[in-house]
Amino acid sequence: MALFDRFRRKENPVSAAEPHAEPKVAAPPEGEPSGGLLSRFGQALKKSRVLFQKDIRDLFKTDGELVDDALLDKLFARLIKTDMGTGPAQAIRDRVQQDNRGRVVRLEDVLNSVRESLRQLMAQDTAPIDLAASGPTVIMVVGVNGSGKTTSIAKLAHLFVSQGKRVVLGAGDTFRAAAVEQLVVWAQRIGAEVVTGKSGGDPASVAHRAVAQTLETQADVCIIDTAGRLQTQVNLMQQLEKIRRVIGKLIPEAPHEVLLVLDATAGQNGISQARGFSEAAGCTGIVLAKLDGTAKGGVVIPIRQQFQLPVKYIGLGEQADDLVLFDVDRFIDALLSDHDSEGGGGSEGAG
Numbered sequence: 001m002a003l004f005d006r007f008r009r010k011e012n013p014v015s016a017a018e019p020h021a022e023p024k025v026a027a028p029p030e031g032e033p034s035g036g037l038l039s040r041f042g043q044a045l046k047k048s049r050v051l052f053q054k055d056i057r058d059l060f061k062t063d064g065e066l067v068d069d070a071l072l073d074k075l076f077a078r079l080i081k082t083d084m085g086t087g088p089a090q091a092i093r094d095r096v097q098q099d100n101r102g103r104v105v106r107l108e109d110v111l112n113s114v115r116e117s118l119r120q121l122m123a124q125d126t127a128p129i130d131l132a133a134s135g136p137t138v139i140m141v142v143g144v145n146g147s148g149k150t151t152s153i154a155k156l157a158h159l160f161v162s163q164g165k166r167v168v169l170g171a172g173d174t175f176r177a178a179a180v181e182q183l184v185v186w187a188q189r190i191g192a193e194v195v196t197g198k199s200g201g202d203p204a205s206v207a208h209r210a211v212a213q214t215l216e217t218q219a220d221v222c223i224i225d226t227a228g229r230l231q232t233q234v235n236l237m238q239q240l241e242k243i244r245r246v247i248g249k250l251i252p253e254a255p256h257e258v259l260l261v262l263d264a265t266a267g268q269n270g271i272s273q274a275r276g277f278s279e280a281a282g283c284t285g286i287v288l289a290k291l292d293g294t295a296k297g298g299v300v301i302p303i304r305q306q307f308q309l310p311v312k313y314i315g316l317g318e319q320a321d322d323l324v325l326f327d328v329d330r331f332i333d334a335l336l337s338d339h340d341s342e343g344g345g346g347s348e349g350a351g
């Protein structure tokens with residue numbers, strides 16, 4: 001509920017969501033931004049790292065600490081704060097207990113146990129979007145209003161364009177005129193084509209024309225934006241179903257991917273609201289947007305568990321190249337490494 005209220009307040013979505021000044025156009029290859037991926041992860045996950053690390057670090061004196069029930073309980077309470085959920089926090093507590101209980105250990109020992117446990121909890125392979133072997137790849141993008149769909153589409157398109165692919169965008173969020181403008185502005189900046197329809201028009205017809213144009217012009221990728229909110233949830237789900245059907249008529253295997261965009265800052269409530277999408281739209285993977293804006297990076301764990309879908313990409317900012325391929329080990333390293341953990345860090349966001 002709080003989530004929808006927050007989005008409702010954004011009644012002027014263009015100014016809220018307009019791409020900022022100049023998207024950086026230095027073209028990163030597939031999920032590998034320049035400047036070192038670890039440091040990119042590291043920068044963007046700084047808030048999460050401060051919560052993850054500082055809280056755990058504070059439990060330890062430099063000369064070591066006895067791992068007893070009291071310490072394990074404190075550890076559990078602090079893990080919960082990262083929004084990972086009680087099940088995963090318990091699993092980590094158990095692992096730390098198993099490895100260290102009754103011993104006086106240093107922070108590093110406990111972090112090693114935490115790391116191993118996180119690896120098990122998040123176990124998944126990286127899941128990049130593979131382009132279809134023949135013919136264009138059609139990607140449909142769904143999710144709650146304001147979750148980051150349009151921005152993530154721009155980032156994905158930028159990724160493909162930087163790989164020399166031709167990309168057609170379909171402005172299927174005809175529910176809000178501003179959403180179409182936003183996509184058009186992005187398309188111009190990143191060098192993608194865009195197919196639009198009338199405000200309030202049928203999004204399935206926009207999707208149809210976008211896929212048709214992709215086929216006609218032999219473009220490589222077609223990405224369809226969709227509305228996140230309609231008058232009723234039923235309307236919305238029927239609309240998504242219709243878009244799927246229409247796309248499938250032009251290319252039987254399409255959509256090849258249906259990406260669910262989740263807002264990492266929305267916490268667990270926001271995530272449960274997105275469940276309807278994953279069921280109705282037959283999602284194939286998740287883009288977790290706005291991880292840079294939250295200290296609760298632990299939310300990746302329940303997302304992975306609740307949706308039974310791989311987290312494919314994560315959004316680490318508002319620029320075109322702020323999208324990286326999700327990689328469990330790099331993610332955990334960014335959470336647990338102690339480089340640049342200048343303590344404190346305040347709570348103000350990146351604006």
Ligand SMILES: Nc1nc2c(ncn2[C@@H]2O[C@H](COP(=O)(O)OP(=O)(O)O)[C@@H](O)[C@H]2O)c(=O)[nH]1
Nearest residue numbers: 016017145146147148149150151290315316317
């Ligand atoms: N910090 C940050 N902001 C993001 C990210 N992705 C999207 N946003 C912002 O979130 C807001 C909503 O995004 P938008 O793409 O319009 O959401 P949509 O309604 O789902 O299409 C915009 O202000 C975006 O700039 C991200 O990864 N990090």
Ligand SMILES: [Mg+2]
Nearest residue numbers: 149150173179
């Ligand atoms: Mg949008």
